[in-house]
Amino acid sequence: MKDQQTKDCVIGVIDDDPVNAALLEAMLTRAGYTGLTFNSAADFRRRSSPDSVDLILLDWDMPGESGLEFLRTMREQDRVTTPVLFVTHYNQDEQIALGLNSGADDYLTKPIEATVLMARIDSVRRRLNPKMDGLELWPPFEFNIPQRALRIEGKPCRTTNREFELMLFLFRRHGRILSRESLLTHVWGLNSNVETRSIDTHVSRLRKSFGLDGSSGWLLEGVYQKGYCLKRAPEPEDIGR
Amino acid sequence: MNTRLLCPDQLAEIRALAQVRPGFPEQILVLFRETAFEALDGCLGAWLNSDASQLKSFAHRLKGTAASFGALELREKAEQLETDAGREARIERQRLTDIEQSIEATHQAYSDWLQQL
Numbered sequence: 001m002k003d004q005q006t007k008d009c010v011i012g013v014i015d016d017d018p019v020n021a022a023l024l025e026a027m028l029t030r031a032g033y034t035g036l037t038f039n040s041a042a043d044f045r046r047r048s049s050p051d052s053v054d055l056i057l058l059d060w061d062m063p064g065e066s067g068l069e070f071l072r073t074m075r076e077q078d079r080v081t082t083p084v085l086f087v088t089h090y091n092q093d094e095q096i097a098l099g100l101n102s103g104a105d106d107y108l109t110k111p112i113e114a115t116v117l118m119a120r121i122d123s124v125r126r127r128l129n130p131k132m133d134g135l136e137l138w139p140p141f142e143f144n145i146p147q148r149a150l151r152i153e154g155k156p157c158r159t160t161n162r163e164f165e166l167m168l169f170l171f172r173r174h175g176r177i178l179s180r181e182s183l184l185t186h187v188w189g190l191n192s193n194v195e196t197r198s199i200d201t202h203v204s205r206l207r208k209s210f211g212l213d214g215s216s217g218w219l220l221e222g223v224y225q226k227g228y229c230l231k232r233a234p235e236p237e238d239i240g241r
Numbered sequence: 242m243n244t245r246l247l248c249p250d251q252l253a254e255i256r257a258l259a260q261v262r263p264g265f266p267e268q269i270l271v272l273f274r275e276t277a278f279e280a281l282d283g284c285l286g287a288w289l290n291s292d293a294s295q296l297k298s299f300a301h302r303l304k305g306t307a308a309s310f311g312a313l314e315l316r317e318k319a320e321q322l323e324t325d326a327g328r329e330a331r332i333e334r335q336r337l338t339d340i341e342q343s344i345e346a347t348h349q350a351y352s353d354w355l356q357q358l
Contacts, residue, residue: 016302017276017302017305017306017309018272018275018276019269019272019273019276019306019309019310020305020306020309022265022268022269022272023254023255023258023309026258026261026262026265027258029261029262030257030258030260030262061301061302061305089301089304089305089308110305110308110309111248111251111308111309111311112309113250113254114254114257114258
């Protein structure tokens with residue numbers, strides 16, 4: 001089992017082959033990651049979003065939208081930079097080159113060997129997130145991941161596990177609009193029976209108890225019909241411009 | 242264990258995964274059987290409609306499932322079927338029966354392996 005940062009790393013597996021998806025998900029679990037499986041690009045968009053996961057393992061050949069089409073849309077239209085590893089049976093040099101040139105961060109051919117998969121994932125994470133010392137800072141918020149502890153302006157703040165997870169999830173994706181479904185999937189878990197209004201209750205509490213109403217310098221804003229977005233609160237001099 | 246049907250490395254992988262997820266080896270067998278037969282049904286439907294493109298597509302899916310599961314013989318047969326369908330070569334019905342038998346044989350070999358776990 002790896003450290004807490006690994007556990008916090010959510011990896012989306014998009015693969016229409018249930019056998020391969022189950023294997024990948026089990027491999028991720030064994031390595032300490034949180035793996036979520038989706039049987040198509042549409043399923044992924046419905047229940048999650050590229051912004052909501054830390055890394056995507058993507059099959060190429062899927063009915064409907066192929067992995068390649070999904071990746072191109074994600075990079076070219078949506079401008080999302082979430083790392084993507086292709087996991088596919090296509091093993092020709094030109095296919096590998098096409099996958100990488102379309103925006104994949106790495107490329108693996110099936111069948112997958114767990115040690116190689118984990119090494120590639122770790123390599124991509126190291127490359128994109130070189131600072132992994134257990135502390136994540138979004139001043140004045142300081143998240144101590146191993147201890148699950150939060151400080152604001154240096155003062156310890158008591159949080160429930162859910163509040164900690166929800167805030168961490170939002171801060172890591174600040175500036176992005178996150179749907180309620182996505183928050184449910186990633187913070188409450190795929191099989192939770194929680195209703196979306198419970199999220200609204202939590203959001204309201206975060207605003208009041210932790211200053212995410214703008215008073216801390218961060219604003220957790222509702223986006224009509226889309227979800228929530230955590231962003232830096234405008235400076236007083238910006239207001240009214 | 243029948244190494245013609247099943248890849249020993251993949252079985253070792255599955256055995257290791259069972260350490261964190263008891264019941265995984267049984268679960269993956271059920272998924273394999275369902276997915277393989279679903280793809281074979283697709284092949285059969287495409288063959289009956291003389292639709293080479295669909296046949297190639299379903300054979301490709303079957304090949305993928307077989308490869309992920311470590312079903313060596315089945316993977317080889319599915320790959321050959323995919324290649325032949327891609328070339329629009331004449332494909333005998335017997336090829337699909339052979340594949341069905343290969344799925345069953347793989348299932349049996351894996352079940353035997355499970356007994357020894």
